[in-house]
Amino acid sequence: MPRRLTAVLVSMAAGLLLGVAIRLNATLGEYVGVLESSFVVHLTGTLFALLLVGARLNRSVWATLRRAPRHELTGGVIGVLMVLLANVTVPQLGVALAVSLFVAADLFFSSVADHFGWLGLRPIRVSPQRVVGLLLVLAGVLLVRFG
Amino acid sequence: MYILLALATGTITVVSRVVNAALAIRIGSLRGSFVNHIVGAAFAGLLLAVGLRTGVLRWSGIPLVYFLGGSLGVLIVAASNYAVQHAGAVVFAVLLLAFQLISSACIDHFGWMGGDVIPMTLSRGVGLALIIGGAVLVVTDRAARRPADAASASPSPSSET
Numbered sequence: 646m647p648r649r650l651t652a653v654l655v656s657m658a659a660g661l662l663l664g665v666a667i668r669l670n671a672t673l674g675e676y677v678g679v680l681e682s683s684f685v686v687h688l689t690g691t692l693f694a695l696l697l698v699g700a701r702l703n704r705s706v707w708a709t710l711r712r713a714p715r716h717e718l719t720g721g722v723i724g725v726l727m728v729l730l731a732n733v734t735v736p737q738l739g740v741a742l743a744v745s746l747f748v749a750a751d752l753f754f755s756s757v758a759d760h761f762g763w764l765g766l767r768p769i770r771v772s773p774q775r776v777v778g779l780l781l782v783l784a785g786v787l788l789v790r791f792g
Numbered sequence: 793m794y795i796l797l798a799l800a801t802g803t804i805t806v807v808s809r810v811v812n813a814a815l816a817i818r819i820g821s822l823r824g825s826f827v828n829h830i831v832g833a834a835f836a837g838l839l840l841a842v843g844l845r846t847g848v849l850r851w852s853g854i855p856l857v858y859f860l861g862g863s864l865g866v867l868i869v870a871a872s873n874y875a876v877q878h879a880g881a882v883v884f885a886v887l888l889l890a891f892q893l894i895s896s897a898c899i900d901h902f903g904w905m906g907g908d909v910i911p912m913t914l915s916r917g918v919g920l921a922l923i924i925g926g927a928v929l930v931v932t933d934r935a936a937r938r939p940a941d942a943a944s945a946s947p948s949p950s951s952e953t
Contacts (some may be wrong), residue, residue: 652883652884652924656872656879656884658871659888660891662871662895664892664895665895666860669858669861670862670906673858673859674847676847676850676858677848677850677854680839680844680845681848682842685862687833687835688833688862690825690832690863691826692863693862693870697822697870718831720808720812720827722832724808724832724893727805730798731798731801733797734797735946738794739908741900744799744892745901745919746801748927754803754806755806777926777927777931778933779926781923782923782927785920785923786919788915788919
């Protein structure tokens with residue numbers, strides 16, 4: 646199988662699994678609490694990642710990390726908050742509406758961040774194509790919510 | 793209320809993506825994912841340790857499958873490495889987004905993995921299709937006007953903060 650086709654299938658599988666992971670974390674949240682679930686998610690993720698990268702976590706990686714700006718290490722803190730918020734919203738809204746809202750807010754905010762060059766991004770002005778895309782997303786979310 | 797919280801989730805996703813991209817350029821995305829998870833576990837553990845509680849942390853009586861979400865997240869990072877390298881960041885981003893919505897709708901429809909049943913309807917299906925179509929326009933527009941970004945997951949300083 647050509648690599649590109651494999652990569653396409655892997656991308657699809659990753660998307661399917663992402664929906665599954667969001668549901669699993671939220672259900673765990675209903676069992677043990679939303680923050681507790683986020684803790685377990687990050688703890689098990691740590692162990693699994695360690696399994697995958699294990700031997701490749703050598704001294705030079707730690708040295709590189711020590712030199713890295715502190716804000717680059719805050720992804721995990723944001724991640725805890727993301728999983729927690731997903732755990733709060735998914736049981737109330739259902740997975741599809743919750744994920745639709747995640748995606749919509751993501752596309753809107755990244756377009757705004759692009760436009761103004763926030764977060765250190767090089768500015769990309771909003772184009773007509775992007776406005777049409779965002780309007781379609783908005784219409785889609787409204788249909789999922791009220792349709 | 794829950795809608796606003798869900799929108800907040802999507803908004804901070806953007807911040808996390810920019811931060812993680814910068815870290816991934818430094819040490820690679822899988823090792824970056826390890827750092828993310830260990831920092832997250834320490835942070836959430838600290839919140840629990842100082843007495844913040846939203847439930848009761850227990851291990852027994854819960855089907856094992858519900859403990860797999862964290863590992864799946866790491867697996868998706870590994871998948872993104874491979875997919876971005878061989879299919880490109882735009883193809884990966886669009887397919888990830890589309891199939892995430894498709895699996896979410898299936899999970900709701902059948903009430904899989906402990907959720908309420910929310911049946912698929914025509915308008916819901918059209919709504920999801922519109923989101924996917926709109927996202928394709930947004931993502932391809934971004935890539936077209938910032939060519940360096942199409943390779944953002946490979947070492948390139950384009951998303952450095």
